[in-house]
Amino acid sequence: MEIGISTFVETTPDMQTGKLKSHAERLREVVEEIVLADRVGLDVFGVGEHHRADYAASSPAVLLAAAASQTFNIRLTSAVTVLSSADPVRVFQDFATLDGISNGRAEIMAGRGSFIESFPLFGQDLSDYNELFNEKLDLLLKLRESEIVTWDGKHRAAIYQRGVYPRPVQNPLPVWIGSGGNPESVVRAGKLGLPLVLAIIGGRPTQFAPLVQLYKRTAAAAGHDVSKLTIASHSHGFVGETTRAAADAFFPSTEYAMNVIGKERGWGPYDRQAYDAARSLEGALYVGDADYVAKKIIKLRKEVGITRFLLHVPLGSMPHDEVMSAIRLLGAEVAPRVREAIAEWEREF
Numbered sequence: 001m002e003i004g005i006s007t008f009v010e011t012t013p014d015m016q017t018g019k020l021k022s023h024a025e026r027l028r029e030v031v032e033e034i035v036l037a038d039r040v041g042l043d044v045f046g047v048g049e050h051h052r053a054d055y056a057a058s059s060p061a062v063l064l065a066a067a068a069s070q071t072f073n074i075r076l077t078s079a080v081t082v083l084s085s086a087d088p089v090r091v092f093q094d095f096a097t098l099d100g101i102s103n104g105r106a107e108i109m110a111g112r113g114s115f116i117e118s119f120p121l122f123g124q125d126l127s128d129y130n131e132l133f134n135e136k137l138d139l140l141l142k143l144r145e146s147e148i149v150t151w152d153g154k155h156r157a158a159i160y161q162r163g164v165y166p167r168p169v170q171n172p173l174p175v176w177i178g179s180g181g182n183p184e185s186v187v188r189a190g191k192l193g194l195p196l197v198l199a200i201i202g203g204r205p206t207q208f209a210p211l212v213q214l215y216k217r218t219a220a221a222a223g224h225d226v227s228k229l230t231i232a233s234h235s236h237g238f239v240g241e242t243t244r245a246a247a248d249a250f251f252p253s254t255e256y257a258m259n260v261i262g263k264e265r266g267w268g269p270y271d272r273q274a275y276d277a278a279r280s281l282e283g284a285l286y287v288g289d290a291d292y293v294a295k296k297i298i299k300l301r302k303e304v305g306i307t308r309f310l311l312h313v314p315l316g317s318m319p320h321d322e323v324m325s326a327i328r329l330l331g332a333e334v335a336p337r338v339r340e341a342i343a344e345w346e347r348e349f
Contacts, residue, residue, distance in 0.1 A: 001301055001342045002308040003335045004044030005037050005327060006079045006234055009057035012260070012317045015252035021317065023056035027063060029320045034067035036324055038074040040331025046079030046109065046234070046310055051117040054260070061094035061106075068102035076102055079234065079310065080111030080178040080197075084132040085118040087156070088140040089164060096168040104169035109197055110137060111178030112185075128155065134188075141192070144172040176232070179211075186211050190218025197232040197310075204282050205233070205300050212305040232308035233300060236315050237286030239293050239329040246287050246326075251275055253316030286311060290333035297334070298341045309338075 011026050013019065021029075034045045045067075047060040057063050064076040076098060081091055091108065099106035112133045113119075119126050135153045142151055143164050152158040177189035178197045189196040196215050198208055216226045236254065240246025251272060258270035278285035286293050293311075300306045313326050 001297075001338055002043035002230075002232075003297070003330065003338060004042045004046065004074070004308070004310050005033065005330070006046035006048065006310040006312045007033070007057075007314070008048040008050060008055050008312075009063070010054060010253075010257065010314060010317050011056050012054050012253065012256055014317055014319075015256060026056045026317075027066075029323075030057070030063060031067045031070070032320075033323060033327055034064070034074065034076070035070045036327050037331060038067075038071035040328055041335060042074060042327070042331045043335075044075040044077060044107075044308065044310065046077045048079045049082050049113075049118075050115055051121055052115065059094075061091075061098050064106070065098050065101050068098060068105070071102070071105075073105075075105045075107055077107035077174075077176070078109045080109045080113070082113035082115075082118050083110040083136050083140065084112050084129060085122045085124045086136070088136045088143060089159075092140060092143040092164060092173070093166070095173060096166050099168035099170055099173060100166055106168065106170070107174040107176060108140070109176040109178045110140065114180060114199075124155075131155070137188075140175060144168070144175065178234075181208065181211060183211065183214060186215045187218050190215045190224075191222045193219055193222065193224035193229065195230040195232070197234055197308075198306075200233045200235045200284050200300075201312075202278070202284050205235075205284055206282070206303050208233075209304045216305075230307045231305055232310060233304070233306045234310045234312055235284060235286050236313075237293065237311045238313050239288070239290060239311075239326045239334055241289065241329075243288035243292050246289060247276070247279060249318070249322055250287050250313075250315070253314055253318050257316035290329055290337065293330070294334045294337035294341070297338050298345075301338075301342055302345065 009030050011021055037045050047057050047063050049060050051058050060078040095106045095108050139151050148163050149159050150161055176195045176197050179185035180199045220226050238246050238250035279287045286296050297309050314323050
């Protein structure tokens with residue numbers, strides 16, 4: 001069971017002072033968070049790509065590369081790369097570069113994107129949303145398969161017998177498929193035999209179990225070894241010294257961020273009642289002390305089949321020292337509990 005952190009590098013107002021951190025300050029903080037995550041033994045750190053004022057990371061590969069030379073073991077991934085609006089050649093080159101700097105620890109998490117700002121920014125038509133992703137994923141996979149590439153498509157200029165460099169340390173460079181729970185994306189990942197990441201940020205996590213089974217059935221039908229496939233979750237949460245302290249610390253920025261997004265997407269208001277319900281054992285928020293968060297992750301592994309867990313922290317802007325404390329607790333206290341419990345459970349079966 002792999003355990004790690006994901007972040008969108010939020011730059012929303014501080015809930016106590018109302019002040020905004022600069023993008024530059026928040027980017028430097030995230031480098032420190034990645035270095036700490038490596039030191040406390042976490043397995044992976046993911047950075048999401050966005051192109052709007054309240055998120056600072058429009059280029060995850062650059063940010064991850066800044067931490068690569070200061071870390072030793074932790075895997076470094078996008079979370080996600082908005083492949084539909086990107087040039088797959090450049091994406092591959094960026095992450096192959098990261099792979100070289102980190103000596104084989106880079107990964108790409110490819111997704112269609114739940115935010116749409118990158119499409120007009122890079123001249124893409126939203127009416128081509130699905131077609132763009134399918135075509136660009138096809139090119140990305142060809143780039144990692146062969147140094148010399150010939151490819152032709154509808155939305156990008158053709159490539160004829162061109163070399164793409166640098167080549168990554170890993171062969172092949174890992175590519176994951178990110179999904180918000182759309183069966184189409186789950187089936188796509190299964191057919192291709194690619195690892196799957198599910199954004200489990202609402203409802204009951206157990207509702208995703210049928211999607212995991214669909215993924216496995218599809219992969220098996222396509223001839224892939226299901227035992228070698230990995231399934232990750234991306235879930236909001238926070239670890240504190242006590243469950244009450246964690247809940248109180250994580251709520252203000254979460255309420256703000258969820259209501260900003262909710263207003264954009266037509267959701268109802270997010271309040272403390274909804275928040276506390278999501279913190280329950282059956283809910284999708286992983287907020288509490290080390291024992292409680294570990295218990296929820298173990299439940300997710302046993303009931304849904306998740307083999308990698310990414311705790312998304314912070315949601316909105318929180319004090320940097322509080323984020324660092326949560327990372328420290330996740331690595332030093334939560335991860336050992338989870339790994340020991342899962343290892344024992346697997347021995348029994």
